Amino acid sequence: MRRLLLLLLLILAGAAGLWWQRAPLGEALYGRLAESRAGRNALASYGDGLTLVFCGTGSPVPDPNRAEACLAVKAGNTLLLIDAGDGGVRKLAGLGVALDGLDGVLLTHLHSDHIEGLAPALLLRWAGGAATTPLPLIGPPGTSDVAAGYNLMLKADAGYRIAHHGTAIVPPGGGQFAGQDMAPGVVWNRDGLVITAFAVNHAPVAPAYGYRISYKDRTVVVSGDTAATPAMALAARGADVLVHEALQPRLVAAITRGLRAANQPRTAQITRDILTYHATPEQAATAAAQAGVQMLMLTHIVPQVPNRFFEAAFLGDAPQRFSGPIRMARDGTVLHLPAGNREIVEKAL
Ligand SMILES: [Zn+2]
Ligand SMILES: [Zn+2]
Numbered sequence: 333m334r335r336l337l338l339l340l341l342l343i344l345a346g347a348a349g350l351w352w353q354r355a356p357l358g359e360a361l362y363g364r365l366a367e368s369r370a371g372r373n374a375l376a377s378y379g380d381g382l383t384l385v386f387c388g389t390g391s392p393v394p395d396p397n398r399a400e401a402c403l404a405v406k407a408g409n410t411l412l413l414i415d416a417g418d419g420g421v422r423k424l425a426g427l428g429v430a431l432d433g434l435d436g437v438l439l440t441h442l443h444s445d446h447i448e449g450l451a452p453a454l455l456l457r458w459a460g461g462a463a464t465t466p467l468p469l470i471g472p473p474g475t476s477d478v479a480a481g482y483n484l485m486l487k488a489d490a491g492y493r494i495a496h497h498g499t500a501i502v503p504p505g506g507g508q509f510a511g512q513d514m515a516p517g518v519v520w521n522r523d524g525l526v527i528t529a530f531a532v533n534h535a536p537v538a539p540a541y542g543y544r545i546s547y548k549d550r551t552v553v554v555s556g557d558t559a560a561t562p563a564m565a566l567a568a569r570g571a572d573v574l575v576h577e578a579l580q581p582r583l584v585a586a587i588t589r590g591l592r593a594a595n596q597p598r599t600a601q602i603t604r605d606i607l608t609y610h611a612t613p614e615q616a617a618t619a620a621a622q623a624g625v626q627m628l629m630l631t632h633i634v635p636q637v638p639n640r641f642f643e644a645a646f647l648g649d650a651p652q653r654f655s656g657p658i659r660m661a662r663d664g665t666v667l668h669l670p671a672g673n674r675e676i677v678e679k680a681l
Contacts, residue, residue, distance in 0.1 A: 369428075375406055378406070380670070380671045381670040382405070382406075382552060385424060385666050385681065386663060387404055387420040390663075393634055400418045400420055401417040401445055403631070407524070407525040408548075414438045414554055416437055416447065420449050421450075421456070434453060434456070437450065439469065439541075440471070440540060440541050440556030441534060442472065450482055463506030464505045465506060465510075466510035469482075472514065472539045476511030477511070478509075490502075493507065494507070524548060526545075528543065530544065530566075533558050534557045534559065537609070542563070547671070551572055553574050553623075558611060565618075566623075572627065572676060573676060574616070576619065576628060577616070578660075584603055588603045610632075613646060616630060625656065626656055627656055627667075628656060628657070629665075630647075646660070666680065
């Protein structure tokens with residue numbers, strides 16, 4: 333008994349000593365971690381193929397666990413973003429994905445939850461890679477206005493950065509966007525990566541695009557925001573993965589009831605309005621089955637799903653409609669499709 337007490341006292345004294353010395357210990361530990369981690373690229377170990385990093389899997393509905401729409405696509409040496417909603421790019425960089433080699437940003441449409449996080453993409457590429465040319469911003473008509481707006485907003489900031497760091501670190505040409513308004517069709521064709529835009533149904537947002545992304549016989553189709561449309565199964569035919577937005581109306585209806593009970597009829601009306609231009613998990617599953625894809629990955633999750641327990645309620649009858657794997661993307665989910673085989677590797681950053 334006495335020995336046990338002595339041991340307990342020793343442990344307590346040790347813990348107190350560690351706490352007492354937390355400043356020097358913390359500094360030493362931080363130094364070791366920072367030296368090994370700073371500047372690392374989380375995607376460096378992935379081989380050739382098509383790699384997706386889900387950097388934002390949420391919607392305009394505030395959700396502490398999900399940034400707004402953001403998807404990084406790496407194919408060979410090409411790195412692109414599809415949409416950059418609030419928090420997405422910051423999350424991507426925080427997960428250790430280097431953005432100094434960012435080649436461009438593709439927008440599915442111009443809703444704020446897909447464009448309001450663009451500024452960090454510009455800055456991280458510019459300062460990280462000493463970019464000398466504007467960052468291509470490609471999307472439906474109106475995209476060049478978004479680019480011009482950002483360039484105006486960041487004009488003063490760009491001047492400060494150049495004055496502070498010098499033109500060798502931040503060359504003047506790299507601190508802005510070059511907007512390109514594109515019609516449906518091939519919008520990117522370089523180094524084996526081919527991306528085709530197709531029109532989806534997100535009325536009154538028009539045009540709104542989905543993208544078919546192909547690299548070395550691997551294909552991913554990204555729905556963008558859309559209600560159920562026959563265009564999806566057509567565009568996704570034979571693809572490996574369909575990345576589809578999803579809204580579960582039965583769960584949204586509960587929020588509508590809550591808002592009405594809380595005497596917030598206008599917000600309640602918005603939760604009814606959004607039903608018309610998004611697709612349900614069941615409709616996404618039907619499109620996946622019709623297209624014959626290997627895997628369905630749901631993103632742009634509405635409403636918030638607190639944890640995995642609620643995923644079955646969110647999916648509803650989707651598993652009855654599509655026999656392949658149906659996954660719900662989280663911020664940090666990675667899908668790697670190696671070149672040369674049919675494998676799909678899922679990981680988390
Ligand atoms: Zn939208
Ligand atoms: Zn959206």
